[in-house]
Amino acid sequence: MKGLKGKVAIVTGGGRGIGKATCKTLVEYGVNVAIAEINDETGQQVESDLRAQGGDVCFIKTDIAQEESIAAMVARTVEQFGRVDILINNAVLFVPQGIEATAAEWETALRVNVIGYALCIKHCVAKMKAVGKGAIVNVSSNLAFVAQPDCLLYSTAKSALTCMTKSMAMELAPFHIRVNAVCPGTTWTELCEKYYWETMGLTRETADQHPQIGGAQLLKRVAEPIEIAEAIAFLASDSASFITAENLMVDGGYTAL
Template sequence: MKGIKGKVVIVTGGAQGIGRATCEAFICHGAKVVIADINKEVGKKTEQELKKKGGAVLYVETDTANESSVSNMVKKTTEMFGRVDILVNGAAVFIMRGIEATVDEWRRIMDVNIMGYALCVKHVVPEMVKVGKGAIINIASTSSFIAQPKYLTYNATKAAVANMTRCMALDLAEHNIRVNSVCPGTVWTKNGEEFIMKTMGLNREQADLHPEIGGAHMLKRTADPEEIASVIVFLASDEASFMTAENVMVDGGYTAQ
């Protein structure tokens, strides 16, 4: 992918799921990757595994809802690699609640899914300005645009991400920083598997056949994390140099029906 080799990429929530697949994809294209994740055990393990594959990788324990933690992560990135070219905002919590959600649940999901994205952008932009350009990819969702039962808390935050993307793109265009989002449908990650198993008792084969899960997509299946990661890398690359303020659906046709 043109324009990725040698670039420094921060992936929040990079230790597992879509985040890990994204880290691997960037490494395959010759980027240097920082895994910013709150889960130290999984983060260090992912760092070691990706280093064995020949990647230039750094893990930094990061709570994206904490500004000091975010600032420290960016500082460690520049100390190690000297710059920041690309940010992938992926760290999120999955609190699926309706109007019965507690104040603490609302605050937690908003702190991570909205404030966390904003803080990471705030602290990487000065580094991108030094470079003279940059690319930011926010992970939104099909849930940014549709109503789903008992998903009020989650969907509200993902809707915010979709419009944050547009506003950030407008504000940062003067610095030659592009901001886009990807909006996945249902992705078969560890967290997704645990949620579907807990709530519906389905394995992947069963989930792909279920009319409300895989069957809700035109392609009649859930996605692999790698299928989302490939679009993220594209949006970060020079191949997408005239794309900004876009919310790119990667949903197997889910929202088009």
């Protein structure tokens, strides 16, 4: 990918799943990465693994539900690397509720999945303006565009993120800061593996074959985290220099059905 080597990126939720794969992918492209993660164990493990591979990385314990934690994350990144070029908004909270969700559950879901993303952008923008350009990639979902059972809170939050991505792109374009989103379909992360095993007794192979999971995709399988990470890296790179306000589907064709 063009223009990634030597850049500095913050990846929220970088301790597992798509975030972990994104940290690894960016390091392979020569990016210095701040692993922003609420879980000490997973964040430190990713930091250790990537340093062993020669990556210039640091783990920063971060709770994106708290603005002071976000501000500290950005300050620590600048202290470590001197700048911020790229923000990957990936941290997520999935609340599996439908119409019976309480006000507290709504507030929790929106606080992380919408407000947290907006505040991460807010605090990174000043640093990107100092550099003269920047790239922001929000990790959304194809469920921003299609409905599924027990996903009301999640889908609502991701739908808000779709419009926020476009609005932020418009607001930040004069400063040469691009804002895009990727919209993954079902991706075989640690959480996905645990969920499908505990609720349906499915392994990766049987999930791929299940008519409502892998079978629901045109490509007849679920995604690997690295496949989403490569799309994220593309949107963050200069290879996507004329792309902004885009919500890129990376869902195996699910939304085409």
